[in-house]
Amino acid sequence: xxxxxxxxxxDSDSGGAVLRFTGNLSLASLGDLPDRxxxxxxxxxxIDLSxxxxIDTVGAWxxxxxxxxxxxxxxxxxxxxxxxxxxxxxxxxxxxxPPKPESPxxxxxxxxxxxxxxxxxxxxxxxxxxxxxxxxxxxxxTHPRRxxxxxxxxxxxxxxxxxxxxxxLMSFLIGVVIAQQGAVQLRQFGAEVYTINLVGRITxxxxxxxxxxxxxxxxxxxxFAAQIGTMKLTEEIDAMRTIGVxxxxxxxxxxxxxxxxxxxxxxxxxxxxxIIGGGLLCxxxxxxxxxxxxxxxxxxxxxxxxxxxxIKAPVFGAIIAIAGCFQGMQVEGDAEQVGRRTTxxxxxxxxxxxxxxxxxxxxxxxxxxx
Amino acid sequence: MSAxxxxxxxxxxxxxxxxxxxxxxxxxxxxGLDLDVRRGEILGVVGGSGTGKSVLMRSIIGLQTPIEGxxxxxxxxxIGREETEATAIRRRWGILFQGGxxxxxxxxxxxxxxxxxxxxxxxxxxxxxxxxxYKVVMTGLPPEAAPKYPAELxxxxxxxxxxxxxxxxxxxxxxxxxxxxxxxxxxxxxxxxLTASLQKTLGLTVFLITHDLDTLYAIxxxxxxxxxxxxxxxxxxxxxxALDHPWIQEYFNGPRGRAxxxxxKAHRAEDRG
Numbered sequence: 001x002x003x004x005x006x007x008x009x010x011d012s013d014s015g016g017a018v019l020r021f022t023g024n025l026s027l028a029s030l031g032d033l034p035d036r037x038x039x040x041x042x043x044x045x046x047i048d049l050s051x052x053x054x055i056d057t058v059g060a061w062x063x064x065x066x067x068x069x070x071x072x073x074x075x076x077x078x079x080x081x082x083x084x085x086x087x088x089x090x091x092x093x094x095x096x097x098p099p100k101p102e103s104p105x106x107x108x109x110x111x112x113x114x115x116x117x118x119x120x121x122x123x124x125x126x127x128x129x130x131x132x133x134x135x136x137x138x139x140x141x142t143h144p145r146r147x148x149x150x151x152x153x154x155x156x157x158x159x160x161x162x163x164x165x166x167x168x169l170m171s172f173l174i175g176v177v178i179a180q181q182g183a184v185q186l187r188q189f190g191a192e193v194y195t196i197n198l199v200g201r202i203t204x205x206x207x208x209x210x211x212x213x214x215x216x217x218x219x220x221x222x223x224f225a226a227q228i229g230t231m232k233l234t235e236e237i238d239a240m241r242t243i244g245v246x247x248x249x250x251x252x253x254x255x256x257x258x259x260x261x262x263x264x265x266x267x268x269x270x271x272x273x274x275i276i277g278g279g280l281l282c283x284x285x286x287x288x289x290x291x292x293x294x295x296x297x298x299x300x301x302x303x304x305x306x307x308x309x310x311i312k313a314p315v316f317g318a319i320i321a322i323a324g325c326f327q328g329m330q331v332e333g334d335a336e337q338v339g340r341r342t343t344x345x346x347x348x349x350x351x352x353x354x355x356x357x358x359x360x361x362x363x364x365x366x367x368x369x370x
Numbered sequence: 371m372s373a374x375x376x377x378x379x380x381x382x383x384x385x386x387x388x389x390x391x392x393x394x395x396x397x398x399x400x401x402g403l404d405l406d407v408r409r410g411e412i413l414g415v416v417g418g419s420g421t422g423k424s425v426l427m428r429s430i431i432g433l434q435t436p437i438e439g440x441x442x443x444x445x446x447x448x449i450g451r452e453e454t455e456a457t458a459i460r461r462r463w464g465i466l467f468q469g470g471x472x473x474x475x476x477x478x479x480x481x482x483x484x485x486x487x488x489x490x491x492x493x494x495x496x497x498x499x500x501x502x503x504y505k506v507v508m509t510g511l512p513p514e515a516a517p518k519y520p521a522e523l524x525x526x527x528x529x530x531x532x533x534x535x536x537x538x539x540x541x542x543x544x545x546x547x548x549x550x551x552x553x554x555x556x557x558x559x560x561x562x563x564l565t566a567s568l569q570k571t572l573g574l575t576v577f578l579i580t581h582d583l584d585t586l587y588a589i590x591x592x593x594x595x596x597x598x599x600x601x602x603x604x605x606x607x608x609x610x611x612a613l614d615h616p617w618i619q620e621y622f623n624g625p626r627g628r629a630x631x632x633x634x635k636a637h638r639a640e641d642r643g
Binding site for chain 2: 032057065083084087091
């Protein structure tokens with residue numbers, strides 16, 4: 001259906017040439033016409049479009065651009081096409097070119113400064129949000145009727161019970177891997193039996209809670225950010241405020257309670273499964289029967305190790321919940337923000353959890369729980 | 371009164387739907403629906419909520435596969451086409467979705483350039499920028515809107531930006547899904563005017579879904595009424611008013627319908643005087 005646009009040059013004696021166009025001057029049949037027009041040199045006085053079958057706005061624009069630059073007259077258009085051509089010409093507006101990029105050094109400095117500013121700004125906002133959460137908890141504590149029991153119980157299920165499968169599997173495998181690696185190294189000293197110490201102490205003290213926190217940050221922290229962020233976009237949060245429901249009390253408090261309560265339980269569960277995984281490997285590979293394994297665990301793992309894990313867990317939980325809810329509340333504008341904020345929530349939560357874990361390690365060793 | 375009268379010749383029919391049946395699971399939306407859209411007309415599609423106006427549009431543009439029936443656009447069957455053949459038809463139409471459906475990570479000008487880049491990769495960047503700029507201005511947006519992101523635009527501006535993208539390829543056929551919904555009356559009237567003037571300038575055929583009675587009176591050449599899972603009538607508004615269908619009577623003769631008539635009459639009187 002489309003006849004390719006083409007033109008021929010007719011030189012006339014009255015100075016300047018005439019370009020006579022044929023075919024369809026439309027987007028689909030434009031071909032390399034813009035490039036060829038660029039290569040036309042010499043004066044062009046007139047552009048004859050009387051042979052053109054069809055013209056659309058892109059064709060009109062290409063002709064207009066050429067005519068404008070070469071100061072040529074455009075003629076021979078049908079009245080309807082003339083109308084379209086005039087409309088395109090009327091819509092012309094100088095476009096602003098994007099500013100020139102600055103030098104790489106300045107750009108690098110600007111990026112670093114921007115990142116520092118954003119980090120400080122986020123930290124400030126996060127601290128403010130923690131304060132707001134504390135106030136919301138206080139309000140709920142002084143007005144117990146405002147506590148959302150059903151929402152909280154529902155969160156218990158989503159954050160805790162639904163996570164049992166994946167956390168169990170992960171902990172079991174980690175227990176197996178630690179025992180296996182420990183056994184390989186300790187065998188060199190003939191001290192394979194210390195594998196039990198390794199598995200028992202490291203899972204209860206560190207890995208159980210830490211891995212659970214990372215898993216919950218990925219599962220629930222991200223979900224909080226995405227849910228609250230989407231609610232922000234659809235103006236649900238604003239609707240809540242106008243009805244007199246505080247989003248902090250309705251959304252943040254139940255989620256925080258759920259994670260703070262569930263993380264110690266999940267962490268303990270994770271440690272137990274990790275020990276079972278390690279015990280299984282000890283039985284299969286080192287020939288230590290389960291009964292001996294359990295006895296040995298009772299001898300070498302002090303109760304302090306359990307407390308270390310259980311004290312850290314609620315703090316980690318609070319960090320995960322607050323980071324998720326905070327990032328969700330920061331969503332503004334478009335759907336892309338939801339994705340970005342969700343990522344930030346998870347990264348922030350895991351980072352803070354690991355930093356705090358290091359502090360806890362120093363603290364507990366200072367008070368003698370080693 | 372059920373089937374549209376096949377008065378126009380086959381060449382003049384841009385969209386031809388015959389015996390269309392669509393649905394989701396057990397729920398049937400259309401059953402035995404027939405519709406013709408003639409070249410160069412603005413066809414308004416009306417119907418109560420849930421009568422499947424948007425589903426009809428989605429079936430025509432191939433976003434939803436009908437259970438049975440024929441759909442021809444530009445004389446070619448659109449159901450079950452190869453991807454390459456479907457693409458050839460797709461570049462001849464433009465669609466304005468209800469919310470604008472602009473790509474939120476791109477500026478308005480870049481949004482307009484997306485279909486151009488997709489279908490005509492040989493165009494150089496400078497020409498693309500220029501095309502983006504004049505399309506934006508042609509749809510009545512201020513030139514400053516071109517480098518903005520959709521999140522920075524008002525609802526009415528988003529619709530215009532969406533229209534600019536729908537018109538990027540200079541299509542022959544334009545689908546508008548409730549273009550004036552959510553606009554203030556002045557903005558809605560301006561959008562109607564824009565649609566009519568672009569239709570005249572570019573020689574478009576327009577398939578327009580609307581709830582807006584003012585739009586129907588102001589710019590539609592014919593109106594198709596969806597009810598009882600089919601198109602129960604197509605015609606000019608006076609022709610529809612002559613019919614004795616309860617929904618049509620209530621739609622056009624309800625309080626809002628009468629207000630729209632009064633408005634359009636006053637407008638015409640003003641034009642004369």
